[in-house]
Amino acid sequence: MSESLKPEPPVPGPTTPKRHSRVQMADLARMAGVSISTVSRALSGSPLIQPATRERIALLARSLNYQVNAGAASLRRRDLSAVGVLLLDNAERPMQAASDPFIMTLVSSLADALAERGLDMLLARYRPERQAQLPVLVDSGRVAGLILIGQCHWHEALNELARRDVPMVVWGAEVPGGHYAVVGTDNEAGGHEAACHLIAQGCRRLAFLGDRAHPEVEQRFRGYQRALQQAGLEASSPWVEAVGFDVPEVAAIVDRWLDADARPDGVFACSDLMALSLIRALGERGLGVPGDLQVVGYDDIPIAAHTQPSLSTVRQPMDVAGRALVDLLAQRLDGLHPASVKLPAELCVRESSVRR
Amino acid sequence: MSESLKPEPPVPGPTTPKRHSRVQMADLARMAGVSISTVSRALSGSPLIQPATRERIALLARSLNYQVNAGAASLRRRDLSAVGVLLLDNAERPMQAASDPFIMTLVSSLADALAERGLDMLLARYRPERQAQLPVLVDSGRVAGLILIGQCHWHEALNELARRDVPMVVWGAEVPGGHYAVVGTDNEAGGHEAACHLIAQGCRRLAFLGDRAHPEVEQRFRGYQRALQQAGLEASSPWVEAVGFDVPEVAAIVDRWLDADARPDGVFACSDLMALSLIRALGERGLGVPGDLQVVGYDDIPIAAHTQPSLSTVRQPMDVAGRALVDLLAQRLDGLHPASVKLPAELCVRESSVRR
DNA sequence: GTGAAAGCGCTAACAC
C-alpha cells in the first residue's frame, strides 16, 4: 500500500529518485493513504481533520523533513510573507549604511520584529542609481511591502512610491511633503536635551555638527537652537557646521576652529560616529574631552559606552523602533493608513560631557 | 474583445477593478494583441520574438510598471533566486551578531555580492533554541542555499545540514570534523603577525584575549603562540585569557592583572571591540595605551581608525569575503563541491601598538 | 515566429 501504489512513470533509476526530487504533498498523501487536500488541511491545522489523522500526517511530514513549499502556497493563496528592508545609500557617502553601526542595530531589530510576525526579511542596499528600481521588489511580487532606511536624498522617489500605493514605512523624520508613514525618534527633543545638558555643564560657545539636509538632523538642530535661545546664548552662532554622518571632514572642521582661534567649549554631534572622530581629532591637536571641551553624540551605538572617554549621547530606542516599523507596515498591509510614530529620545550622560 | 471576454463574476465596482488587481501577462497579451507565450518570450528576451514585437511589449510593460511575478515564474521554472544569510547567535552572548560591526560589515558585503549575481538576500538571526529550524528555509523552498555566520557552538547543527546536502557555505575557520565549505581569513597568520609586531615593539609579557572555543580564535592563538616561541618567550604564559567577542568581562580581567600585580606589556585582542573596551578599562585604571602597554585588535572595524588612540589591528578583507562566500555558494548550487577558501589577514599598524 | 496547452506545488470552493 505504500510503495506499490507509486506510479513512477518513466522510472528514472532504481535507487536514485531522480536527482534530489523534493518530497511534496502528493507523496505524503500517498504514503498516508489520504488525499492531498487532507494533507494540506492537516498540515495547516484545520479543525476539519481528525486529530488522529492530523497527527499521523504531521509525524510523517516531520520524518521526511517535509515543509510546505512556500512559493507555491503563496502563489495559490495570493499573499506574500516577505518584507523588503532597503538601505538607501547617499550619493556622497555610498557606504554610509554599511559602516554605520546605528543602521545595523536597526536592521537587527527589524530582523527580530519581522521574525516575530513570521515575516521574512529581504535586505538590500540601494545606490542612488537604482532609484528607479525601488518598486520592483513589490511589483514583481517578491515582497508585500517595504521598510525604507535612509530617507534623505530619496524623498522624491519615496513620495513616488507612496503615490503608487506601495505598502511602505520609512525610518526617519516626517517632512512637509511626505505622503508616507514615518517612524523616528523625537529629534527636536533630542537636540534640545543635548544642548540643555551642555549648557548646564557650563558650555557657552556651542557647536553643532551635522548635515541639516537630513530631516532628522534639521529637527535636532531646531531643538538645539531652541535651547540656545532659552539660555540667552547666540542663536544662530557661527558654530553650526554641515557634515554628514560620516567622519572624514571632522578633522578639517577642528582645524578651522583652531586656525580661527575660535573653538567651541561644547559640541553636539549628530551621530556617535561623528562624536568619536571629533574626540580623536581634538586629541590629535592636544585638546582633551571632557577636559577642554564637552561632547554629546547621538544614537548610542553599542561601543559608545566602551570608548574612552565613554560617550554621552542621545539614545534612540532601536528595539522599539524595529517593532514600530514592522507594526506600521503590518497595518498598511491590512489596508489601513496608520499615522507616523515618534519615539522618545533619551539623553545618556556619560563621561564625554561631564567636566571632571 | 477586451472587456467583454472577462467574466468578472460578482462585478465588484464600475471603475475599481477589484481592489488593486495586479496587471499580469494576460493583460499585456490582450493589450498587445498577442498570446501570453509571446509576452513571456518577449519579456525574457527570447530571440524567437521579432524585435519590433518585443520592443512593443517591453514598452507596454514598462508603462504599466509590470514586473514578471517572481514567485510564479520560480515555481514554474523550479528554481530559486534567494539565498538565506543566517546569523547564528551564541548562547551566552545573544546579541553578538547584532552589535558586532564586523559581522554587519560582512552582511553588507554579502548584500552587494549577492545583488551582483541577481540573488535576493533573506537575512535572519537564529538563536540557539531555533537550531532545529535551520533547514526550514531550504526545505520550504524559500531559498536555494544558506550562508551561515557564527559557526561556533553550531558545529553539530551545521554538519547535520551538510549531511542533508543543503547547499551551504560557512564563514569562519575549517574545523577537523567539518563537512562543509568554509570561507575565512588566515587566522593563524593573523595571530602570528600581531604577536610578532608586539614583540618587535619591545613587548615581552604578552596577553591573549579571546575565547579559544571559537575555531577562528583558536587558530589565532596558535599563531600567537608560535610567535612567542620563535621569540623565546614563555609559550604557554599565564597571560592567556578566555573571553568572548563581547566586552563586559574585559574590565574584570584588567582588575585581575592589577590585583596580581602582573600586568602584560602587550595585548593581542581577538576583536576590535574587545581591544577598545580593554583600552577603556586600562584607562579607567590609570594605564595608557600605547604609553603603558601596547594593544593590537582584530577585524579592522570601521571605527578602528577613528578612535583615540587609533587601533592597530588585523584586517580581514570583508569585501573579498562576501564575494568569496557567494562564489562558493553559487558553485554549490551548480552541484559542485568547492574547497574552502582562506583569505589573507593583514596587520594594520596604527597608534595603539606603537610606543611614542 | 507564434499560439495552445500542460503543468510547477499548493489551497479552497464545492460536492459527497
Added chain:
DNA sequence: GTGTTAGCGCTTTCAC
C-alpha cells in the same frame, strides 16, 4: 470529515 476540481501566474514543450 474527506475527496474532487479548479485554478494562482507563469514557462515551455509541442504543433502549426
